[in-house]
Amino acid sequence: xxxxxxxxxxxxxxxxCRIDSQEFQVRYSVLSGFSSxxxxxxxxxxxxxxxxxAQNDILNWSLAVCEHIYKLLAESDSxxxxxxxAAYLYCLxxxxxxAAYKVSRRVLHMGGIWWSLWMSRYIVKYVERIQExxxxxxxxxxxxNYKTGDVGAMDNSLRRNALSTxxxxxxxxxxxxxxxxxxxx
Amino acid sequence: xxxxxxDVDIRKPIYARSGALIQQTDFQDLLHARIAQTVEDVQRRxxxxxxxxxxxxxxxxxxxxxxxxxxxxVGMIFASRRAWIEINEIYHIFREDGFCKIxxxxxxxxxxxxxxxxxxxxxxxxVTTVRRTDGNYxxxxxxxxxxxxxxxxxxxxxxxxxxxxxxxxxxxxxEKVSGGFA
Numbered sequence: 458x459x460x461x462x463x464x465x466x467x468x469x470x471x472x473x474c475r476i477d478s479q480e481f482q483v484r485y486s487v488l489s490g491f492s493s494x495x496x497x498x499x500x501x502x503x504x505x506x507x508x509x510x511a512q513n514d515i516l517n518w519s520l521a522v523c524e525h526i527y528k529l530l531a532e533s534d535s536x537x538x539x540x541x542x543a544a545y546l547y548c549l550x551x552x553x554x555x556a557a558y559k560v561s562r563r564v565l566h567m568g569g570i571w572w573s574l575w576m577s578r579y580i581v582k583y584v585e586r587i588q589e590x591x592x593x594x595x596x597x598x599x600x601x602n603y604k605t606g607d608v609g610a611m612d613n614s615l616r617r618n619a620l621s622t623x624x625x626x627x628x629x630x631x632x633x634x635x636x637x638x639x640x641x642x
Numbered sequence: 643x644x645x646x647x648x649d650v651d652i653r654k655p656i657y658a659r660s661g662a663l664i665q666q667t668d669f670q671d672l673l674h675a676r677i678a679q680t681v682e683d684v685q686r687r688x689x690x691x692x693x694x695x696x697x698x699x700x701x702x703x704x705x706x707x708x709x710x711x712x713x714x715x716v717g718m719i720f721a722s723r724r725a726w727i728e729i730n731e732i733y734h735i736f737r738e739d740g741f742c743k744i745x746x747x748x749x750x751x752x753x754x755x756x757x758x759x760x761x762x763x764x765x766x767x768x769v770t771t772v773r774r775t776d777g778n779y780x781x782x783x784x785x786x787x788x789x790x791x792x793x794x795x796x797x798x799x800x801x802x803x804x805x806x807x808x809x810x811x812x813x814x815x816x817e818k819v820s821g822g823f824a
Contacts, residue, residue, distance in 0.1 A: 479694075483805070487791040488764075488808075489766075496762060497807050500760070536683065
């Protein structure tokens with residue numbers, strides 16, 4: 458791991474603390490619906506910064522975020538982190554769609570959460586709609602069909618990133634699987 | 643009368659005065675018991691929100707209800723606390739229910755306040771009190787609103803005392819002006 462990547466992971470911890478905080482959660486728990494949630498996340502400074510640092514090392518960033526989501530889901534009071542989990546899923550969706558899809562499928566089986574369930578359902582539905590089309594490489598398809606309940610939520614470069622990391626490496630697959638297993642119980 | 647339990651929480655369609663269907667949230671099944679919240683959850687979150695609000699110098703009047711039933715601000719006003727209706731539906735509802743946009747000085751009890759954030763609707767509240775400086779004719783000095791904050795509590799509050807993510811009170815709507823739907 459190069460120093461840039463190491464730095465990225467150190468920074469991540471700082472963002473995790475902010476997003477897991479009550480101050481962050483209360484801003485989101487009062488929102489009137491899913492479209493408001495996505496709009497508010499799109500404007501959130503912490504969220505944009507978290508997605509920007511992903512550019513240093515997308516693979517490790519994505520694994521660290523997935524691991525953190527699984528950790529929160531494994532907490533006995535995971536419902537306390539509902540808004541935080543939704544925010545992480547939103548970030549993952551922007552950076553690594555296939556990881557977002559995997560985690561979302563896991564979140565769908567959780568009870569007692571609301572926004573994160575909504576977010577994961579949205580991601581799963583979106584990815585499955587893409588999968589119906591065989592031409593995965595068509596950025597144009599995504600650009601024109603991305604259902605934006607989220608106004609301007611995903612800028613073009615991030616969208617391209619989501620696409621380019623969609624076919625993730627075998628390494629990431631294996632690590633993700635082991636992370637999943639570790640928190641499965 | 644038998645109350646329907648969360649386990650068989652089947653939401654019914656909702657229609658506007660014109661007969662047009664009001665779109666409820668896409669994921670109706672998420673309102674099912676599996677993710678239903680408890681009253682304690684609502685109370686806990688509301689306490690945190692109110693503490694945060696008071697740190698920002700805003701106060702509320704009364705927490706009216708901490709029901710665990712899942713409905714939102716639009717559902718509170720337009721579906722008698724029975725539905726979760728996406729905030730984006732609000733202009734469709736106004737049009738189909740015959741509401742007209744009014745200026746702030748025309749505001750009276752029963753009218754609707756729309757809170758917007760970056761030009762998009764973010765929240766709605768029902769006007770419960772309008773105080774004027776000179777009885778019924780002077781300038782409006784204060785407005786109280788009843789609104790449901792997300793899936794949390796239903797709260798009676800001064801018009802501008804809402805969490806910042808709910809936006810600012812910027813539009814006022816009334817159905818008593820037009821006398822009918824469009």
